[in-house]
Amino acid sequence: MSKVPNNRQEFESSLGRETETVVEFDDPRTGVVYRIQHILHLNPSLVPLIVLVLSIAVFGLLLGSKFFSPFAMTLILQQVQIVGIVAAAQSLVILTAGIDLSVGAIMVLSSVVMGQFTFRYGIPVPLAVVCGLACGTLCGFINGWLVARVKLPPFIVTLGMWQIVLASNFLYSANETIRSQDIAAEAALLQFFGNKFSIGGAVFTLGVVFLVLLVLVLAYVLQHTAWGRHVYAVGDDPDAAELSGVEVSKVLISVYMLSGLICAFAGWALIGRIGSVSPTAGQLANIESITAVVIGGISLFGGRGSIMGTLFGALIVGVFTLGLRLLGADVQWTYFLIGVLIIAAVAVDQWIRRVSV
Numbered sequence: 001m002s003k004v005p006n007n008r009q010e011f012e013s014s015l016g017r018e019t020e021t022v023v024e025f026d027d028p029r030t031g032v033v034y035r036i037q038h039i040l041h042l043n044p045s046l047v048p049l050i051v052l053v054l055s056i057a058v059f060g061l062l063l064g065s066k067f068f069s070p071f072a073m074t075l076i077l078q079q080v081q082i083v084g085i086v087a088a089a090q091s092l093v094i095l096t097a098g099i100d101l102s103v104g105a106i107m108v109l110s111s112v113v114m115g116q117f118t119f120r121y122g123i124p125v126p127l128a129v130v131c132g133l134a135c136g137t138l139c140g141f142i143n144g145w146l147v148a149r150v151k152l153p154p155f156i157v158t159l160g161m162w163q164i165v166l167a168s169n170f171l172y173s174a175n176e177t178i179r180s181q182d183i184a185a186e187a188a189l190l191q192f193f194g195n196k197f198s199i200g201g202a203v204f205t206l207g208v209v210f211l212v213l214l215v216l217v218l219a220y221v222l223q224h225t226a227w228g229r230h231v232y233a234v235g236d237d238p239d240a241a242e243l244s245g246v247e248v249s250k251v252l253i254s255v256y257m258l259s260g261l262i263c264a265f266a267g268w269a270l271i272g273r274i275g276s277v278s279p280t281a282g283q284l285a286n287i288e289s290i291t292a293v294v295i296g297g298i299s300l301f302g303g304r305g306s307i308m309g310t311l312f313g314a315l316i317v318g319v320f321t322l323g324l325r326l327l328g329a330d331v332q333w334t335y336f337l338i339g340v341l342i343i344a345a346v347a348v349d350q351w352i353r354r355v356s357v
Contacts, residue, residue: 049309051312055316066274082285090257090293093255104284105162107263108163110133112277113131141256142161227251320338
């Protein structure tokens with residue numbers, strides 16, 4: 001007569017058999033969509049590069065040689081050189097999860113200081129340029145100190161600084177413009193970045209060369225130096241960065257100071273671009289710089305993005321502006337399409353951020 005197992009034994013036996021069975025689910029990480037998402041996460045400048053290439057291709061098909069000429073291509077670079085330089089400064093701040101609304105005002109004030117020190121006080125031009133660069137760096141230091149030490153929100157700090165610098169600019173310059181012919185005759189160094197040279201049919205300015213070199217240097221510094229890694233770490237998670245030994249306050253102050261210095265260089269390049277020192281120039285530089293950064297794929301939440309993407313973002317705006325102008329379209333279509341690109345860029349950034357590395 002066989003022994004009948006008790007209920008507890010039967011339960012444990014059946015439970016053992018069930019736990020040996022593994023339920024398999026489809027792994028979404030192996031899908032094509034995930035792979036694309038992962039590639040874009042590792043290469044944040046890839047999206048704006050694709051958009052830039054497609055934009056050039058579309059306008060090239062519509063306009064032909066009128067758009068693909070060396071002169072038109074380099075004209076785009078000349079048009080975006082100031083925005084590109086300011087956007088490089090903005091990128092550093094946004095990588096730390098901040099924002100700088102005062103970049104345009106700092107740029108203009110620095111140019112005004114260079115001009116006024118030269119023509120009002122008779123200071124030698126090289127020294128006046130150094131004073132303008134120091135002015136921009138000082139404005140950046142004040143922003144960084146208020147954000148890092150006083151712990152004020154970057155938006156509020158730079159919004160206030162924008163108003164203060166803008167008012168100081170008009171008060172100090174008495175809203176007077178220093179004419180281009182006066183500069184060319186007495187202080188040609190102020191127009192240094194406006195000097196042009198030709199390669200074939202392409203016309204470049206030294207301002208364009210400076211923009212390209214600036215982006216390359218910043219790209220190397222951000223990717224291959226400890227300071228650059230600290231910038232990304234602070235933007236990703238400042239508390240974790242501090243626990244790992246990063247001096248968050250010093251990094252933030254250095255970022256804002258470097259941003260101010262770059263804006264001062266943009267002010268110098270602005271004199272070369274327009275030929276004069278005008279306190280009313282560059283009024284939209286802060287908004288245009290943020291536009292280039294966002295379209296360029298740098299996350300507004302900090303810690304992710306590439307300075308090369310910012311350059312691509314600025315070029316995209318330049319391509320749309322020139323292409324639509326050559327097509328004879330109303331200028332409002334440029335703002336409309338750029339607005340669409342901004343929203344699309346933020347949506348793509350949110351989608352990419354969902355990936356698990």
